[in-house]
Amino acid sequence: MTPLLSVENLSIGFGHEEPVVQDVNFSVSPGETIALVGESGSGKTISCRAVLRILPKAAQIRSGKMIWRGTGGAARDLRSLPERQMRDLRGNEIAMIFQEPMRSLSPLHRIGNQVGEVLWLHGGKSESAARKEVLECFERVGFPDPERTYKSYPFELSGGMRQRAMIAMAMVAKPDLLIADEPTTALDVTTQAQVLGLMKELQQETGMAMILVTHDLGVVANMAEQVVVMHKGRVMESGSAADVLGAPAHPYTQALFNAAPQIPATPTPAPPLPREDLILQMKDVSKTYTLRAGKAWAKPTIVNACMGLNLSLTRGKTLAIVGESGSGKTTAARIALGAELPDPGGEVLFRPTATAEPVAVHAMDRATRTAFQRDAQMVFQDPYSSLSPRMRVQDAMVEPLEIHNLGDRSSRRDRAAEMLRLVGLKPEMLLRYPHAFSGGQRQRLSIARALMLDPSLIVCDEPTSALDVSVQEQILQLLEDIRDRQNLSYLFISHDLAVVARIADEVAVMRRGMVVEQAPPETLFYNPQHPYTKALIAAQPEPSIDRPINLKLVAQGAGSPDSWPDRFKFSGISAPPLVQVEPGHKVRCHV
Amino acid sequence: MEILRYAIYRFGTMLLTLLVVSVLIFVIINLPPGDYLSNQIAELRASGQSSGVEKAEFLRKEYALDKPLWQQYMIWMGFMPGPHGFSGMIQGNFGWSFEFDRPVAEIVGESLWLTVLVNVAAVLFVYLVALPLGVLAAARARTWVDYTSAFVGYLGLATPNFLLALILFYYGHKYFDLPIGGLMDPAMEGEPMSWEKVKSILIHLIVPTFVIGTSGASAMMQRLRANMLDELGKPYVETAVAKGMSPSRMLTKYPLRVAFNPFVADIGNLLPAMISGSVLVSVVLGLQTIGPTLLTALKTQDMFLSGFVLMFVALLTLIGTMISDVLLVMLDPRIRYEERQR
Numbered sequence: 001m002t003p004l005l006s007v008e009n010l011s012i013g014f015g016h017e018e019p020v021v022q023d024v025n026f027s028v029s030p031g032e033t034i035a036l037v038g039e040s041g042s043g044k045t046i047s048c049r050a051v052l053r054i055l056p057k058a059a060q061i062r063s064g065k066m067i068w069r070g071t072g073g074a075a076r077d078l079r080s081l082p083e084r085q086m087r088d089l090r091g092n093e094i095a096m097i098f099q100e101p102m103r104s105l106s107p108l109h110r111i112g113n114q115v116g117e118v119l120w121l122h123g124g125k126s127e128s129a130a131r132k133e134v135l136e137c138f139e140r141v142g143f144p145d146p147e148r149t150y151k152s153y154p155f156e157l158s159g160g161m162r163q164r165a166m167i168a169m170a171m172v173a174k175p176d177l178l179i180a181d182e183p184t185t186a187l188d189v190t191t192q193a194q195v196l197g198l199m200k201e202l203q204q205e206t207g208m209a210m211i212l213v214t215h216d217l218g219v220v221a222n223m224a225e226q227v228v229v230m231h232k233g234r235v236m237e238s239g240s241a242a243d244v245l246g247a248p249a250h251p252y253t254q255a256l257f258n259a260a261p262q263i264p265a266t267p268t269p270a271p272p273l274p275r276e277d278l279i280l281q282m283k284d285v286s287k288t289y290t291l292r293a294g295k296a297w298a299k300p301t302i303v304n305a306c307m308g309l310n311l312s313l314t315r316g317k318t319l320a321i322v323g324e325s326g327s328g329k330t331t332a333a334r335i336a337l338g339a340e341l342p343d344p345g346g347e348v349l350f351r352p353t354a355t356a357e358p359v360a361v362h363a364m365d366r367a368t369r370t371a372f373q374r375d376a377q378m379v380f381q382d383p384y385s386s387l388s389p390r391m392r393v394q395d396a397m398v399e400p401l402e403i404h405n406l407g408d409r410s411s412r413r414d415r416a417a418e419m420l421r422l423v424g425l426k427p428e429m430l431l432r433y434p435h436a437f438s439g440g441q442r443q444r445l446s447i448a449r450a451l452m453l454d455p456s457l458i459v460c461d462e463p464t465s466a467l468d469v470s471v472q473e474q475i476l477q478l479l480e481d482i483r484d485r486q487n488l489s490y491l492f493i494s495h496d497l498a499v500v501a502r503i504a505d506e507v508a509v510m511r512r513g514m515v516v517e518q519a520p521p522e523t524l525f526y527n528p529q530h531p532y533t534k535a536l537i538a539a540q541p542e543p544s545i546d547r548p549i550n551l552k553l554v555a556q557g558a559g560s561p562d563s564w565p566d567r568f569k570f571s572g573i574s575a576p577p578l579v580q581v582e583p584g585h586k587v588r589c590h591v
Numbered sequence: 592m593e594i595l596r597y598a599i600y601r602f603g604t605m606l607l608t609l610l611v612v613s614v615l616i617f618v619i620i621n622l623p624p625g626d627y628l629s630n631q632i633a634e635l636r637a638s639g640q641s642s643g644v645e646k647a648e649f650l651r652k653e654y655a656l657d658k659p660l661w662q663q664y665m666i667w668m669g670f671m672p673g674p675h676g677f678s679g680m681i682q683g684n685f686g687w688s689f690e691f692d693r694p695v696a697e698i699v700g701e702s703l704w705l706t707v708l709v710n711v712a713a714v715l716f717v718y719l720v721a722l723p724l725g726v727l728a729a730a731r732a733r734t735w736v737d738y739t740s741a742f743v744g745y746l747g748l749a750t751p752n753f754l755l756a757l758i759l760f761y762y763g764h765k766y767f768d769l770p771i772g773g774l775m776d777p778a779m780e781g782e783p784m785s786w787e788k789v790k791s792i793l794i795h796l797i798v799p800t801f802v803i804g805t806s807g808a809s810a811m812m813q814r815l816r817a818n819m820l821d822e823l824g825k826p827y828v829e830t831a832v833a834k835g836m837s838p839s840r841m842l843t844k845y846p847l848r849v850a851f852n853p854f855v856a857d858i859g860n861l862l863p864a865m866i867s868g869s870v871l872v873s874v875v876l877g878l879q880t881i882g883p884t885l886l887t888a889l890k891t892q893d894m895f896l897s898g899f900v901l902m903f904v905a906l907l908t909l910i911g912t913m914i915s916d917v918l919l920v921m922l923d924p925r926i927r928y929e930e931r932q933r
Contacts, residue, residue, distance in 0.1 A: 054832050090835035098833075104826040106845050107925055118834050153924045169834070 010064035035224035112150030218541025272584025323510035383442035440471035686895030725815030744809035859912030
């Protein structure tokens, strides 16, 4: 079959610098999916944007050809096509889906308008003529009420729904080729599974070709026939998905494989955790927010961020809270740190040492709060924005000591140097500014800063979700090492079961403010009970083409609580209790 | 429907605000010790002219200046009957100017709507000039178009208004036969409105509009350019390009809509800034606007006159903010549907 698009010897560079993409070759045939895989900075995004010629202004295509054989049949080189003809191609023959559905739609225009626009531009259709096609397309991508979606604004839709709108926008003109740039990276796993399933279905229906840009080998295994592995602007390995994923030949591909976190196939459940020396206890913690409507006459709505949370963390262990966005996991962490107060009746108790009197975190005065802050620290999600770009590493690191008035100048500096060494950085780096560090190094800095006060509890809020897989692996390793060496306890917040699988001693799965299942990870993966936990596990894409995502299982658990099987079903906030089904394993179900 | 309801609600709050402002204005005017008449009485006594004193005493009674302050306020506003029954601001009686010895309405009369005219013309000028230039400068960022417009803009910002006024008068008169000073042909002052008069006003308006508007326009142009540049980097712009839109259509439909919000929100601030800023220009250019009158009134403690002028400026400001609030709600769905956290 003649390829629809063949990219030959593509090189792209910025200004007079070394090229960032060098000699890249790939081709797509009609109906086929090709995956460009790599970590950030590998040039995968730039390469696929070059096809549509929507590169940043400073970038130029230095050499190569991009031969396009669209519906017209005649081969055209996209590199030299006049801009006006290129414009006719964009959105009509080649469409694109972007990574961030939250920001890729204009906030001020209705969804119907933005999607229909593709048809007005290319089909010359009027708004009313295009409307019917748009509504059909909305129905096809799974909007329950297309008419309503047509009139909605992006901020009225959830992330998954916005990505569906983006897909509708890309599909409405029935393109020959769809370029999807990390289409599901910003989405929750269960949503990701559903969106991937939808893309695949649409492809089978229309017979379009697809270029999928991703960093996730699991996504590749589920979607692609062809794989191109990229690293630092060059192709490392390419071939059919079965070959590349089944027997990776290039060492870089192998390294990617080893770094990808996976849910282990567990042969045995774990014994329950010891409960004698609890560092942190949350008893009956609930949190409700009142959202006041913008208008004076509308009724305020009540949001239950957390409901009846009972969690305890054993000293020296890691308790992970896993859940999707909006599940209440971050609220729980903020309450544990005393940054937010639980509703009356809830208690948070913290014991700095095994024998000390517990501190009531929910009712601290100023002095206890200051003391508590020395014992409990936090590592944030985004290492790019959690370090001030105007402070030297040294200043950022000694700041906690200055605030608590500990030590003198030289002892503070010594402590900073020591902590840098502990996290695997060099003390010489103390005088640098954060911009001189990579993402992984910055996260090491954040960890070092959290350790400066010698805390006993660290709350990690998605510490690896902004990082590449290979770096994620290193940071998790580091967190584990430090925990065991310093006898730290972690409260670990994550949306990713696979990440949690390796570091946690106990996992609490949260859904809409409630813990639905709680167990040590081995037990949880060996014997998941709750449909939502099962959905989370099933939705995790695995880098093997023999184990595709089971969409049915995902759909069953990820829906609303009243669609769950009878044993787990409930509606509103009248949930069944958390029941112990075996030692150390609790499930929210009717007995 | 939603918007209409909001507009009505907003109008209500505007009236409330105006009431509060009126109290503030009244208190501030009365802060300096004495009033126009008591000052005059003291002066007359000192020079021994008792006949004048009687007249002044009579006026004090006539305008209820001998009553307690809160009653004076109520009478001034027309909430309470004065010596001549209900006759205050809300009944359309703006009071008496002691300095000019004429009713306030008569003094302010024509200059009131001339002020509005000059300033609305200047605001329109600001938007008409700043909008296309700002967008162009952003779309062609870091090219000669951008640099030229920035240069001209900074010139506009840096040149003092009165200097610009003098230069424009000189060359405008020399080359285009534009009139110097005033807002209409002196012969037409006080005449009823006619086509000739409108024409004369429009020709006289050219230079003042330019002078008052230039600095505002260049400042707004620079801000619009910066806002547009921010928006141009956003992913939704890329989405629009990937759809196959032409650059000009894309620019006006997406980033401009978003970048425009702050400028709509600005209308409320622009009006009062222009009015107070144009006082000096009005003096230099000899414009019959309200600015110079306000200056005299404040200096001589002519309380009813200054009170009225201040109320008028406050009203303009409030109307400006109301318009911009309602426009914002129409333009930005996010504000329309906004929910605030308590």
